Amino acid sequence: MTRVTAEAAGPVRRRRHGKQLEAELLAAGWDELVEAGYGRLTMESIAGRARTSEAVLYRRWANKDELVLAAIEHYRSAHPVAVPDTGTLRGDLLAQLTAVGETRATFFAIAAATAFSGLLAGTGLTPAQVRAKVMGDQALPHGRTLYRRAHQRGEIDLDRVPAAVLDLPFDLVRHDLLMELVPPKPARIRVIVDELFLPLLRNHQAGHASLE
Amino acid sequence: MTRVTAEAAGPVRRRRHGKQLEAELLAAGWDELVEAGYGRLTMESIAGRARTSEAVLYRRWANKDELVLAAIEHYRSAHPVAVPDTGTLRGDLLAQLTAVGETRATFFAIAAATAFSGLLAGTGLTPAQVRAKVMGDQALPHGRTLYRRAHQRGEIDLDRVPAAVLDLPFDLVRHDLLMELVPPKPARIRVIVDELFLPLLRNHQAGHASLE
DNA sequence: CCCCCAAGAAAGGAATCACTTTCTAACGAG
DNA sequence: CTCGTTAGAAAGTGATTCCTTTCTTGGGGG
Numbered sequence A, B: 001m002t003r004v005t006a007e008a009a010g011p012v013r014r015r016r017h018g019k020q021l022e023a024e025l026l027a028a029g030w031d032e033l034v035e036a037g038y039g040r041l042t043m044e045s046i047a048g049r050a051r052t053s054e055a056v057l058y059r060r061w062a063n064k065d066e067l068v069l070a071a072i073e074h075y076r077s078a079h080p081v082a083v084p085d086t087g088t089l090r091g092d093l094l095a096q097l098t099a100v101g102e103t104r105a106t107f108f109a110i111a112a113a114t115a116f117s118g119l120l121a122g123t124g125l126t127p128a129q130v131r132a133k134v135m136g137d138q139a140l141p142h143g144r145t146l147y148r149r150a151h152q153r154g155e156i157d158l159d160r161v162p163a164a165v166l167d168l169p170f171d172l173v174r175h176d177l178l179m180e181l182v183p184p185k186p187a188r189i190r191v192i193v194d195e196l197f198l199p200l201l202r203n204h205q206a207g208h209a210s211l212e
Numbered sequence C: 001c002c003c004c005c006a007a008g009a010a011a012g013g014a015a016t017c018a019c020t021t022t023c024t025a026a027c028g029a030g
Numbered sequence D: 001c002t003c004g005t006t007a008g009a010a011a012g013t014g015a016t017t018c019c020t021t022t023c024t025t026g027g028g029g030g
Helices: A018-036 A043-049 A054-060 A064-078 A089-116 A119-123 A127-135 A145-153 A163-180 A186-203 B018-036 B043-049 B054-058 B064-078 B089-116 B127-135 B145-153 B163-180 B186-203
Strands: none
Touching: A018 A043, A018 A054, A018 A064, A018 A089, A043 A054, A043 A064, A064 A089, A064 A119, A064 A127, A089 A127, A089 A145, A089 A163, A089 A186, A089 B089, A163 A186, A163 B163, A163 B186, A186 B163, A186 B186, B018 B043, B018 B054, B018 B064, B018 B089, B043 B054, B043 B064, B064 B089, B064 B127, B089 B127, B089 B145, B089 B163, B089 B186, B163 B186
8 A cells, every 4th residue: 555656756766777777887987988087987976977876887897997998889889980872982081081070079089098098907908909999990991881882883993092092081080080189170171082082092093084 | 433435335325406306207207107007107106216205206296197297298308309301301201200100109109198088187277288288289280390491402392282281291100109009110101101292292293393 | 514405214194996795675587 | 476686775895095294314505
C-alpha cells in the first residue's frame, strides 16, 4: 500500500543500464576533458557530471587513464567525419576539409594534448601506441574514398600523383587545427585547395586535359 | 682553528647564485618535463635534480605552473634555430627545415602538450595566450630572413608569391613534428622542398628565368 | 673584514584525489 | 513473482604533493 507509482511524488530516479549507461559515462568523461582538461579532471567530477558514483566507473575501467582513453575513442567513433559526394574532386575536397575542421576541432587539440603529454603512461602503452589509438590513424591517403572516386571519374591519375601531394590538404588542415584550436576559416580552406593542392595536381597531370 | 679550507675533507658544497643558479633551475625543470612529463613532475623532483630545495624554487616562482612556463620559455630562447646561409634558396630551406626539425623535435611535443592541455590554467592566462607564449609565435613568414635573402638575390619575387606558399614548408615540418614527435627524415624534407614548395614557387615565377 | 641576503636542509600542514568498501534497492531475466 | 546482478549513495583510507616555515651557513658586496 505504500508502493509508489512511477509518476507519483519525488524526482523519478530511473536507473540506467548497459550500453546506454556506458555511453553516458564516456560522454561525461569527454566533456570533462574538454572543459577541465586532463589535469583538472577527477573521477569524482566525471561521476558527478554523469549523476552517478565513482564505483560505477571503477566497475568498468580499472583506472582513470583507461577511462580517459576510452572516452577519447568513444568520442571519435561517435562523431565520424562525413564523406561528401559532390561530383567533383574540388567540391569533395572543400566539403571534406570543412567537415574535418568542424568535426575535429576540439578533438585534435584534446587528443593531441592527452596523447603527447605522457599522462596516459598508466595504460602500459608506449607514447606512440597511445597516439595511434587516440588519433585513430586517419591518415590513409591512398585509401581515401575522395581520391578513389576522382580516379574512377578520370579526374586524376592516382598512380602519377605523389603521396605527399594527396596528403597535403589534410596535413595542413590538421596543422591549422593544432595551431589555432578552431576550425580553419573557409577562405583558408579555399587557399589550400585552389592555391596549393590543385596547382600541384596539375603539374602531375600535364598529359591530361580532363582537369578543366 | 677548526676552520676547514675549501680543498679539505668532505664534499665541497659550493653555493650557486643569481642568473647562473636560475638557469640551472630552469634546465632542471625542462629536463623533468621531458623525462617525466607535466603530470608526473613535482617540485620536489625538480629541486632534487637541481640539487637544491623547494624553498629556492618558491623564492623565484609563485607556483608550479609559473616555473614550468618559465622553463619552456627558457629552453626555447636558449636553443635558437640556426639560420643558414648557403647561397641558394633551396639550400637554405633544406638546411633550415632540418635545423627546425632537430632543434624543435622535443620542444614542440612538450610545449604543445603542456599548452593545449589546460594544465597551465594556474597562470591566469587563457589557453590561447599560453599557446602564444609557449610557441613563441615563430610564424613570421614574410619576415623570414631566408626569403628576404632569396628575394634580394633575385631568386624569387616575394610580392608575387602567396603567403600560403611561403608558409607551407614550415607548416608541414611543424605538422610532422607534432604527429611523429621526432625530426622528419631527410627524404621527407626533400619531398617537401622539391615536390611541393619549389613546384608551387615556379608557378608564380612564370615570367622569370632565374630559377634554374 | 664584516654583514646581510639568500642558498640549502629539513620537517610539516593541509588539501586533493585515486581507489576501496559497504549497503540499499532498482531493474532485467527467467 | 522471485532472484541475482549492479546502479547509485556515502564514507573512508592512504598516498601524494603543493607550498610554508624555520633554521643554519656560505659567500658576495661594501
